[in-house]
Amino acid sequence: MISALQQQYIGFLNTPQLVFNSDEFPYSNFQLTEVKKNLPKDFKMPDSIRLGQRMEVLMEAALSSHRYQILSKNLQIIAEKQTLGELDFIVNDLTLKKTIHLEMVYKFYFYRPELTGNWIDKIIGPNAKDKLRFKLNKMSSHQFPILYRPETTSYLKSLNLKAEDLMQQISFKAQIYLPLNHKINEVEILKDPIQGFYFRVEELEFFNKKDFSFYIPHKNDWVSAPILESIKTDSFSVFYKKISAALKEQRSCIFWVFESDIKVQRHFATWW
Incomplete structure (x- = not known):
């Protein structure tokens, strides 16, 4: 019998990513490949953490393969005792020989055809908040630019890195649900x-x-x-x-x- 954690891991790996064109979001999709399909036997999920944090732990497990080298996870950028933000992952892609600042998102969304705007404006969380448009704006205006803040330089230096040498990518996995009787081709x-x-x-x-x-x-x-x-x-x-x-x-x-x-x-x- 497959454990619940293994089922969650398989579900995480199989969840599709949202795809945006460059006008909708300026950062490209991270392609997670050559990963181990089974969790390590000694894998432990921390207790009492939010679902989003659990997804980060599963991403860390997925990145722990021969292709990727995790240099940093949840790197908090602090200045004058204030947390300016956090970099989800910094990884070396040993196949492409590139270092990547990776931000990851896992969301459950409803498609609301009655809302105005393009498809991004019609995607909203199950509890009628957590809008996709707001999430993308926040990531492009705050989350990704943290890498280039002066306060981040010393953190990167400790990893022997410079901001300009890093590629910035996103893994935006999501499950989307439609209104009853709404046709998928619409x-x-x-x-x-x-x-x-x-x-x-x-x-x-x-x-x-x-x-x-x-x-x-x-x-x-x-x-x-x-x-x-x-x-x-x-x-x-x-x-x-x-x-x-x-x-x-x-x-x-x-x-x-x-x-x-x-x-x-x-x-x-x-x-x-």
Whole structure:
């Protein structure tokens, strides 16, 4: 049986990246290749850390291969007792013989066709905040420029590096969910990140069919692909009671749907 951590790691590796053209975002995508598909036997996930931090730990595991050399992780830039920011990773790509300042993001998003603007303006977090546009603006105006701040020079010097010698790239992994009945071919984004649909509580009746069973994964397992092995699924009535309680607390969450133990779907339920 594959462990939950290994399932999360596989899910992390298999999550597609968002792709932006140069007008939308000026930094290129980092291509994670030649990685180990299995976590080390002695791998430990720190306790009580946020989901985003867990993704950073999984990225570190992915980078721990013969191709990459991690020079720095979560390098905090501090000046006059104030933290100016943090550089997620500095890595050597031994194949390309380049040193990379890598920023990484892992997000769950809804596509909201009713919003104005281009596709970036229509991508927003499951709890009706955390806009993709805001995230990209913050990264391009603050996060990436930290590398070139005078205060960063001494930190880079300790690694025998200069800012101008580093390539800056992003790994922006995301799962995107569409409104119920929205056609995928009507969405102006790459199809790979689309994982399923999002449902308001009144729309969940769509699943009230005898062939369906349900499971609400722990948040740490949101990154994992749905699996039936070793989990106890619920009938619709039990599932509906559980999911309704979460939504009343204004907590959107992922759920897995199993149809006749063969077809598996991953969707989101939302409170708003």
